[in-house]
Amino acid sequence: MWIRSSGSEPGSDSLKEYLPKCKQGCIVFTTRDKKTAVKLVGPNFIQVPEMDEDGAMQLLQKSVADSVSLPDQRHAKALLRELTYLPLAIVQAAAYMNENSMAPADYLSLLNEQEENLIELLSKEFEDDWRYQSVKNPVATTWLISFEQIRTRDPLAAEYLSFMACIDRKDIPQSLLPVGPSRIKEMEAIGTLRAYSFLIKRGEAMVFDLHRLVHLATRNWLQKEGALSRWDQAAIERLDDLFPDHEHQNRAQWRILLPHAVYALRLTIVAQDNSRRLDLVWKYANSLLSDGRYREAEAPFEEVFQTRKRMLGAEHPDTLTSMNNLSVIYKHQGRWKEAEELDVQVMETRKRVLGEEHPDTLTSMANLASTFWNQRRWKEAEELGVQVIETFKRVLGEEHPDTLTSMANLASTYRDQGRWKEVEELEVRVMETFKRVLGEEHPSTLTTMNNLAFTWKRQGRDEEAIRLMSECVRLRTHILGADHPSTFSSIEALDSWKSET
Helix, strand or coil, X not given: CCCCCCCCCCCCCCHHHHCCCCCCCCCCCCCCCHHHHHHHHCCCCCCCCCCCHHHHHHHHHHHCCCCCCCCCHHHHHHHHHHXXXXXXXXXXXXXXXXXXXXXXXXXXXXXXXXXXXXHHHHCCCCCCCCCCHHHHHHHHHXXXXXXXXXXXXXXXXXXXXXXXXXXXXXXXXXXXXXXXXXXXXXXXXXXXXXXXXXXXXXXXCCEEEECHHHHHHHHHHHHHHCCHHHHHHHHHHHHHHHCCCCCHHHHHHHHHHHHHHHHHHHCCCCCCCCHHHHHHHHHHHHHHHHCCCHHHHHHHHHHHHHHHHHHHCCCCHHHHHHHHHHHHHHHHCCCHHHHHHHHHHHHHHXXXXXXXXXXXXXXXXXXXXXXXXXCCCHHHHHHHHHHHHHHHHHHCCCCCHHHHHHHHHHHHHHHCXXXXXXXXXXXXXXXXXXXXXXXXCCHHHHHHHHHHHHHHHHCCCHHHHHHHHHHHHHHHHHHCCCCCHHHXXXXXXXXXXXXXX
16 A cells, blocks of 8 residues: 555556655654554664563553552553553553452452453454454453443443444544533543543644553453444434534534444444435535545445335436436536436426426436536537526526536536537626625536636636636645645646646
């Protein structure tokens, strides 16, 4: 993944090539694979050894409170050996001893009481190619002891841990956690989990990471108790409640929630026809579409389409909407034949069910016209495009976004026929109206700005084209992000034009 192999295809750059290089900072990698370390940084690596007894003793002494006595280091050393000198297990044990003013000898007796079969179950999936073979028992055992304590003394903290086992373990905003009886109880629950080193706070914001092994042990415990599906359902419902509309102004919000939605949905415990799960899949897919992540969006859109078709029927408006969005995904991947088949099916069904002048029917006609245009079927695209515009004007008005979008699509048809005067007139009109109706930073406004810049460039108006495209790049980078496909295409065009002058 990081280093391109000798047999790689030309142009398939390794990820290492995309890492920034400058004198103002550096990148720090952590890995358990020495070969990867050498490939990335050559000899400039620092090998961190397993913690020895002295280091483990220092960690234990720093972690225990003054109320915990360590008069006899024999018991402390025996405890550390039992915990195989693993930092996570040590701080979990220290937290429990602090909570109960318990000496290491007493904690050792607790370790010995745990059922081996249960610990083995909780340790499922702990192993990987580089992790120490002895990691299973100490981490799972200390987790179980601590978790039983938490369940007794702070039930909300235990609920939070169960909830977080069903979402991604990194970048968990506190706002995503279920609402507690009071703000004070919520803060106390977070404090409890942090005291046991289950949660780590990231920076100043109320965002947390859950330790990987804690995440695994909690999920395995829920599975053993038969409670995993209940908490997965709770996570899906909470995400569904919080997931905002996929409009561009909500991008920052849903980008935070996306990895957690992915994790909760991938558990596949909750049935596909569950209404809350289906709602979340729909929101997730539309967010990916808005973010330009077309290949990722295909599978969730396909899932929604097939589920709605099975539950609601092939002619239900919601089924047709999901078909339409799946067609959009196909278009972004250049799969025009598949897109056309869906577009025709949606259009004909909407005509029959909703009527020829229903806005949804007109939208599907506009989508089909766009597909014709991309297949270079200019005559069919123009005829259908003009029909859609005239009907939209009459039904929705001249300044409705759908009317303006259909006008922009017709301009694209004219552009490929070299009808530059008609193209420019339509694009200027659409851009100015979008600015007034939707605002200068709306993605639709930026799309028409991008298109008009291309039109001016083709007309030989290089200075105007570069100026307009520069503004488009600035706004797209700000609104959509530098990694969005639309931003990238604008940057690529601008760089090319500048190199010509």
